[in-house]
Amino acid sequence: MIVKSYAKINLALYVLNKRPDGYHNILSIITKIDFFDLIEIKPSKSLSILTNKEELNNDSNLAYRAAKKFFEESCIKDAVTIEIEKHIPLEAGLGGGSSNAAYTLLALNKMYDYALSFNKLLDIAQQLGSDCPFFLYKNASCVTSRGEQVYPFDFLLKPLSIVIIKPPIGVSTKLAYNNLILTKHNNINRMTLVDRLKKYGPLAIMHNDLESSVFKLYPLIERIKRKLYELFNNALLCGSGSSVFAFAENYNSKQVISMFDDGYFFETTTILNNEGRDLYEHYRS
Numbered sequence: 234m235i236v237k238s239y240a241k242i243n244l245a246l247y248v249l250n251k252r253p254d255g256y257h258n259i260l261s262i263i264t265k266i267d268f269f270d271l272i273e274i275k276p277s278k279s280l281s282i283l284t285n286k287e288e289l290n291n292d293s294n295l296a297y298r299a300a301k302k303f304f305e306e307s308c309i310k311d312a313v314t315i316e317i318e319k320h321i322p323l324e325a326g327l328g329g330g331s332s333n334a335a336y337t338l339l340a341l342n343k344m345y346d347y348a349l350s351f352n353k354l355l356d357i358a359q360q361l362g363s364d365c366p367f368f369l370y371k372n373a374s375c376v377t378s379r380g381e382q383v384y385p386f387d388f389l390l391k392p393l394s395i396v397i398i399k400p401p402i403g404v405s406t407k408l409a410y411n412n413l414i415l416t417k418h419n420n421i422n423r424m425t426l427v428d429r430l431k432k433y434g435p436l437a438i439m440h441n442d443l444e445s446s447v448f449k450l451y452p453l454i455e456r457i458k459r460k461l462y463e464l465f466n467n468a469l470l471c472g473s474g475s476s477v478f479a480f481a482e483n484y485n486s487k488q489v490i491s492m493f494d495d496g497y498f499f500e501t502t503t504i505l506n507n508e509g510r511d512l513y514e515h516y517r518s
């Protein structure tokens with residue numbers, strides 16, 4: 234089976250407070266974008282993972298761990314080889330690893346005739362990482378708690394054009410949160426944020442609390458945001474970074490690329506809606 238494993242962007246990310254377990258409570262609006270890795274899952278004698286990124290070919294890979302948990306929870310005595318053609322850059326804030334894990338779960342569950350319920354898939358995803366549960370849903374969502382509480386929208390976002398720039402450095406999510414100085418958001422709540430998005434679109438809610446931390450650590454990333462803002466009058470750090478995105482209704486690829494040095498990652502894409510219907514159809518019945 235071959236599936237597309239889509240990236241995400243955070244349209245809004247508020248960090249509310251630090252939890253006793255060391256994580257942070259957040260409020261975030263997340264959407265998938267039409268940019269993806271390719272995952273191929275094949276029957277095998279033993280569970281293994283193979284990607285075009287050598288550093289990911291080990292049993293700490295989230296997709297490998299997802300498959301291991303799937304077979305443990307389903308009690309299926311079988312194994313697969315997971316081959317991933319990586320396009321989503323690492324430590325970019327685009328959720329590539331979490332996406333790979335979630336789509337591996339969805340694909341395996343379909344391959345094995347839906348051996349696990351959707352709630353069980355959610356349970357596994359929550360154990361793997363804060364971003365993983367979001368990717369089990371089709372469309373944009375609001376997430377809370379550590380990010381594992383997902384509230385999918387009952388409306389679709391416009392497929393707006395997006396430009397993404399990533400410098401040749403990555404940002405550790407843990408480092409970004411550890412260096413954050415918390416700011417109180419007494420007037421922010423989920424329904425208000427979603428209502429504003431529904432009425433006025435993504436440009437009306439763009440916000441990322443982690444920018445203050447990441448920009449302090451890596452001034453280069455702040456300069457990228459400023460350059461994109463000059464072109465498009467909007468720009469935002471992707472999650473914990475290191476990539477930055479902007480909504481770009483009209484853009485000239487050569488003009489954008491010319492503003493950055495060689496070695497920078499550049500991608501143009503759109504907001505994604507109703508993707509991978511074959512993977513989700515079963516759970517609506």
